[in-house]
Amino acid sequence: MAVCIAVIAKENYPLYIRSVPTENELKFHYTVHTSLDVVDEKISAMGKALVDQRELYLGLLYPTEDYKVYGYVTNSRVKFVMVVDSSNTALRDNEIRSMFRKLHNSYTDIMCNPFYNPGDRIHSRAFDSMVNSMMMQVC
Amino acid sequence: MLLGQVAVILTPPFHPAHAGEPYKPHLELFVLTYGALVAQLCKDYEKDEDVNTFLDRMGYGIGVRLIDDFLARSAVKKCRSYSETADMIAQVAFKMYLGVTPSVSCSNTAGNEFSLILDKNPLVDFVEELPAERASLCYCNLLCGVIRGALEMVQLAAEVTFLQDRLKGDAVTEIGITFLRKAEDRKHKRNK
Numbered sequence: 358m359a360v361c362i363a364v365i366a367k368e369n370y371p372l373y374i375r376s377v378p379t380e381n382e383l384k385f386h387y388t389v390h391t392s393l394d395v396v397d398e399k400i401s402a403m404g405k406a407l408v409d410q411r412e413l414y415l416g417l418l419y420p421t422e423d424y425k426v427y428g429y430v431t432n433s434r435v436k437f438v439m440v441v442d443s444s445n446t447a448l449r450d451n452e453i454r455s456m457f458r459k460l461h462n463s464y465t466d467i468m469c470n471p472f473y474n475p476g477d478r479i480h481s482r483a484f485d486s487m488v489n490s491m492m493m494q495v496c
Numbered sequence: 497m498l499l500g501q502v503a504v505i506l507t508p509p510f511h512p513a514h515a516g517e518p519y520k521p522h523l524e525l526f527v528l529t530y531g532a533l534v535a536q537l538c539k540d541y542e543k544d545e546d547v548n549t550f551l552d553r554m555g556y557g558i559g560v561r562l563i564d565d566f567l568a569r570s571a572v573k574k575c576r577s578y579s580e581t582a583d584m585i586a587q588v589a590f591k592m593y594l595g596v597t598p599s600v601s602c603s604n605t606a607g608n609e610f611s612l613i614l615d616k617n618p619l620v621d622f623v624e625e626l627p628a629e630r631a632s633l634c635y636c637n638l639l640c641g642v643i644r645g646a647l648e649m650v651q652l653a654a655e656v657t658f659l660q661d662r663l664k665g666d667a668v669t670e671i672g673i674t675f676l677r678k679a680e681d682r683k684h685k686r687n688k
Contacts, residue, residue, distance in 0.1 A: 466622060469621075469622035470531070470622050470623055470624060471528075471530075471531025471532055471534055471535040471623060472531075472535055472623065472627050481624055
């Protein structure tokens with residue numbers, strides 16, 4: 358269960374950012390912003406070998422004391438960043454990968470919408486409900 | 497752009513096949529092309545009615561050309577009544593070109609008003625909802641024009657409109673076909 362999910366465009370501005378404890382939203386914005394440096398580093402380190410599905414998933418970007426940040430980049434340089442609570446140790450790598458795959462699928466559905474212009478902020482109910490299902494339920 | 501050129505571009509890409517061979521449409525490409533067309537029309541024209549009119553006209557251009565392709569592929573016999581025609585459109589034509597089979601129902605006792613109810617409309621697969629400023633856009637108005645054009649080429653005048661539209665919040669998508677009696681038919685009979 359993620360705490361914050363963000364979709365970042367190729368030019369490194371956010372297309373969609375959503376976090377569950379809404380009072381501390383700014384902290385998550387900063388976290389995602391700083392994680393972009395790590396993402397860029399990983400992309401340049403990988404060079405040209407980005408065609409394989411495994412290389413799309415970047416893995417753990419960096420851990421902090423409260424949470425871990427995972428990254429995923431598509432072939433069109435759109436990045437998905439997921440912040441996960443560190444106390445939730447039950448989350449395995451496979452689950453994170455499948456969550457990113459679901460995000461990627463929903464993102465391609467949005468791209469196919471003829472009324473969506475690439476580069477706009479994402480305002481889709483289907484995407485929102487999919488992200489909700491992945492977020493942690495805070496009572 | 498000439499409407500005729502648009503009509504040719506928009507006809508679903510198909511390999512020239514002889515009548516009777518199975519027809520496999522490249523539907524997703526067609527759906528994306530149609531979406532791009534509607535989005536561009538929305539950018540070009542401010543009023544929804546204009547966009548609807550142009551979609552209908554384009555559909556008409558496609559319909560008058562598509563009817564020959566349909567008749568060649570399906571090799572159906574002449575329809576003897578309006579209800580047979582409506583069934584043919586729903587069960588054969590829609591199935592052939594869009595892969596869906598709408599259900600047909602007759603709306604009035606005179607037997608010339610029918611409605612096709614579409615559960616699943618592949619043209620709107622990727623469109624979640626109409627943008628807020630386009631609330632009265634008939635997204636699939638092209639289909640109305642296609643049906644109208646095709647019927648006209650077999651000497652059946654009809655009015656085709658959308659009665660219900662899922663994109664506008666209704667439960668199903670319903671296309672209404674009203675067959676109009678042509679005055680020339682009666683004249684021919686008198687001359688005989």
